[in-house]
Amino acid sequence: DAGVTQSPTHLIKTRGQHVTLRCSPISGHKSVSWYQQVLGQGPQFIFQYYEKEERGRGNFPDRFSARQFPNYSSELNVNALLLGDSALYLCASSSPDRGSGNTIYFGEGSWLTVV
Amino acid sequence: AQSVAQPEDQVNVAEGNPLTVKCTYSVSGNPYLFWYVQYPNRGLQFLLKYITGDNLVKGSYGFEAEFNKSQTSFHLKKPSALVSDSALYFCAVRDMWGTSGTYKYIFGTGTRLKVLA
Numbered sequence: 001d002a003g004v005t006q007s008p009t010h011l012i013k014t015r016g017q018h019v020t021l022r023c024s025p026i027s028g029h030k031s032v033s034w035y036q037q038v039l040g041q042g043p044q045f046i047f048q049y050y051e052k053e054e055r056g057r058g059n060f061p062d063r064f065s066a067r068q069f070p071n072y073s074s075e076l077n078v079n080a081l082l083l084g085d086s087a088l089y090l091c092a093s094s095s096p097d098r099g100s101g102n103t104i105y106f107g108e109g110s111w112l113t114v115v
Numbered sequence: 116a117q118s119v120a121q122p123e124d125q126v127n128v129a130e131g132n133p134l135t136v137k138c139t140y141s142v143s144g145n146p147y148l149f150w151y152v153q154y155p156n157r158g159l160q161f162l163l164k165y166i167t168g169d170n171l172v173k174g175s176y177g178f179e180a181e182f183n184k185s186q187t188s189f190h191l192k193k194p195s196a197l198v199s200d201s202a203l204y205f206c207a208v209r210d211m212w213g214t215s216g217t218y219k220y221i222f223g224t225g226t227r228l229k230v231l232a
Contacts, residue, residue, distance in 0.1 A: 041224060041225075042223055045220065055213075056213075056218070090158055102211075104220060105161055108158040
């Protein structure tokens with residue numbers, strides 16, 4: 001089975017631009033989460049979506065938004081990019097089985113560089 | 116608030132020797148604890164988790180972790196290190212809130228493991 005897939009893998013944007021990152025979860029997984037990993041740090045929670053609804057949001061500005069589609073894939077959008085948005089953006093999916101402890105499985109990430 | 120701490124930025128170990136990567140946690144309620152590994156320029160790979168049950172948890176690639184409630188620790192271990200184990204290791208705790216099952220993972224700062232040939 002395919003794991004979590006993300007696109008694009010690398011991209012370079014200019015300050016003030018907008019970016020859309022895409023994620024397809026593991027088949028059968030209905031929950032998708034987004035994390036930001038700045039170089040040298042651990043991942044930080046941005047959003048959780050379940051059954052197309054936003055269930056949780058981390059401490060990120062309103063420039064960050066996301067959505068989940070009927071096929072459970074997801075998009076992360078960031079507007080008005082700042083240099084500090086340069087990071088690895090990780091998508092993770094998890095099984096609806098609570099007995100699994102909601103283990104999340106990550107994709108390879110999208111490397112965003114803002115210049 | 117839930118949190119985890121990884122007190123060592125880097126751990127060096129000789130190939131063939133046992134390795135330990137340390138993690139301590141602070142949670143309210145029962146902890147759900149996880150270890151992930153990140154190779155250069157890659158995403159995070161799940162290694163193992165503790166939810167309940169045996170304090171010694173076995174995971175992928177020969178790794179195991181020991182849950183110690185009295186010391187609030189969840190150290191990652193491997194009996195014999197390989198050069199290929201060299202990577203960045205993250206400890207995480209699941210933080211759940213509300214009535215609709217909202218959760219997030221809170222990660223430590225990571226420990227870089229270097230296994231020397």
